[in-house]
Amino acid sequence: xxxxxxxxxxxxxxxxxxxxxxxxxxxxxxxxxxxxxxxxxxxxxxxxxxxxxxxxxxxxxxxxxxxxxxxxxxxxxxxxxxxxxxxxxxxxxxxxxxxxxxxxxxxxxxxxxxxxxxxxxxxxxxxxxxxxxxxxxxxxxxxxxxxxxxxxxxxxxxxxxxxxxxxxxxxxx
Numbered sequence: 001x002x003x004x005x006x007x008x009x010x011x012x013x014x015x016x017x018x019x020x021x022x023x024x025x026x027x028x029x030x031x032x033x034x035x036x037x038x039x040x041x042x043x044x045x046x047x048x049x050x051x052x053x054x055x056x057x058x059x060x061x062x063x064x065x066x067x068x069x070x071x072x073x074x075x076x077x078x079x080x081x082x083x084x085x086x087x088x089x090x091x092x093x094x095x096x097x098x099x100x101x102x103x104x105x106x107x108x109x110x111x112x113x114x115x116x117x118x119x120x121x122x123x124x125x126x127x128x129x130x131x132x133x134x135x136x137x138x139x140x141x142x143x144x145x146x147x148x149x150x151x152x153x154x155x156x157x158x159x160x161x162x163x164x165x166x167x168x169x170x171x172x173x
Contacts, residue, residue: 048123054089067111068108072087072110097111
């Protein structure tokens with residue numbers, strides 16, 4: 001399996017070359033790699049019967065610190081309506097359980113079920129395989145450096161990544 005969208009039999013020598021101007025652009029390379037990684041991930045997750053959005057919800061619930069629908073949506077930066085649909089799908093598969101908050105009947109408490117924990121373990125294995133495939137050209141040291149640089153960029157540009165362990169302070173306005 002390859003992370004590229006090209007046919008395995010296609011030799012790099014027979015492919016048209018990208019313009020140097022584009023290859024020199026980190027944003028262009030990130031975008032192209034992102035598209036390739038997304039396509040590959042959707043196929044891999046599809047085989048599990050779930051998707052990366054489900055994985056994210058289960059991962060948040062596994063942390064145990066955010067159990068209300070609103071807190072989960074806020075943690076992931078998801079629209080609350082979108083989250084309700086995802087939770088419906090997860091609940092239908094018995095991966096999560098929702099119940100009314102006894103302190104505030106307007107809210108729902110969401111919990112990971114034991115089946116949800118098993119599904120999350122499978123999703124984590126899928127994500128690990130995808131990471132390994134994407135980063136196959138890098139050794140362990142390069143992978144760590146690449147991740148640190150991506151995290152630094154994410155912490156600067158993505159509000160939900162700020163404040164993570166090792167994160168630099170939020171940029172001043």
